[in-house]
Amino acid sequence: MKAATVTNESALIGRVLAGETELFHELIRPYERLVYVTIFAILKNETEAEDAAQETMISAYRNLRSFRGEAKFSTWLVTIAMNEARKRLRKAKSAAENSLTEPTEDGDGDFTPAVLTDWREIPLEALERKELKDKLREAVAMLPEKYREVFVLRDIEELNQEETAAALGINVTLVKVRLHRARMMLQKLLVPYLKGQAPARTGFFRRWFQ
Amino acid sequence: MKLDCKHVWEHISGYLDKQLDPELLAAVERHLENCEICSAVLDSTRNILILTADDRTYELPVGYSERLHEKLALAIAKAPDMGG
Numbered sequence A: 001m002k003a004a005t006v007t008n009e010s011a012l013i014g015r016v017l018a019g020e021t022e023l024f025h026e027l028i029r030p031y032e033r034l035v036y037v038t039i040f041a042i043l044k045n046e047t048e049a050e051d052a053a054q055e056t057m058i059s060a061y062r063n064l065r066s067f068r069g070e071a072k073f074s075t076w077l078v079t080i081a082m083n084e085a086r087k088r089l090r091k092a093k094s095a096a097e098n099s100l101t102e103p104t105e106d107g108d109g110d111f112t113p114a115v116l117t118d119w120r121e122i123p124l125e126a127l128e129r130k131e132l133k134d135k136l137r138e139a140v141a142m143l144p145e146k147y148r149e150v151f152v153l154r155d156i157e158e159l160n161q162e163e164t165a166a167a168l169g170i171n172v173t174l175v176k177v178r179l180h181r182a183r184m185m186l187q188k189l190l191v192p193y194l195k196g197q198a199p200a201r202t203g204f205f206r207r208w209f210q
Numbered sequence B: 001m002k003l004d005c006k007h008v009w010e011h012i013s014g015y016l017d018k019q020l021d022p023e024l025l026a027a028v029e030r031h032l033e034n035c036e037i038c039s040a041v042l043d044s045t046r047n048i049l050i051l052t053a054d055d056r057t058y059e060l061p062v063g064y065s066e067r068l069h070e071k072l073a074l075a076i077a078k079a080p081d082m083g084g
Helices: A002-017 A021-043 A046-062 A073-092 A124-128 A130-142 A145-156 A161-168 A172-194 B005-010 B012-016 B022-034 B036-053 B064-078
Strands: none
Touching (some): A002 A021, A021 A130, A130 A145, A130 A172, A130 B036, A161 A172, B005 B022
16 A cells, blocks of 8 residues: 555656646645644744745745655655745744743753643543643644654654654654653643543554554 | 663653663563553653644644645746756
């Protein structure tokens, strides 16, 4: 299944490059969400993110010839998206400074999660709650940029470590370290909103309950 | 191998990603069985990740796809030969 997708994809790329440019629409269709969410989580603004997503896809079209097929097409797209988001973020940087103080990356992982004993699981109803999703997006937005980038690609987009490393131009070890920090910071930021929830059964969610 | 809470916290991510080597995994699991605090930290972190991966947490703006393809069509019309 996956191999077939990849084959179709390289065939599609070949045909676009050979002149069937309309097929570019089909080529990027599976990645529309990936590109938008990646950028949104960095820029935190819908309009800006949509604009940047459009730029990303146009830029991918114009530079398709430089895609060599060494990376996956999706990773290549994410790299372009990330660069577009970073560029815009830098431009807007002087505006608001709302990052947490960045912990140092060396050392032995000196952090403390929020300790809690009065609840164990978020009940399914709570996962449905809009406010909790809002709080999560806010918390992600508060992460320092380098942690946010890794978290977005690994835990929102579910790219693997190697793909994430490739898209960000960092090594896998750094991906692991930053992801861990990001998750622990989020845990700390979000625990106040989760407290007091009654225990409930765990469910059917993708990769966490296999 | 005996771990204290602080060490277990360092491996929460590796545990969730199933990346701990067998010896460390066994030690972490032994600790978790007997430690409410670490179990709660693990569960809360895992729940945050479940919520994160839920497609409804990050939603696309209405009409995003249509507008994207309109813009693309314009760009393609402007550069139809891919420089080749």
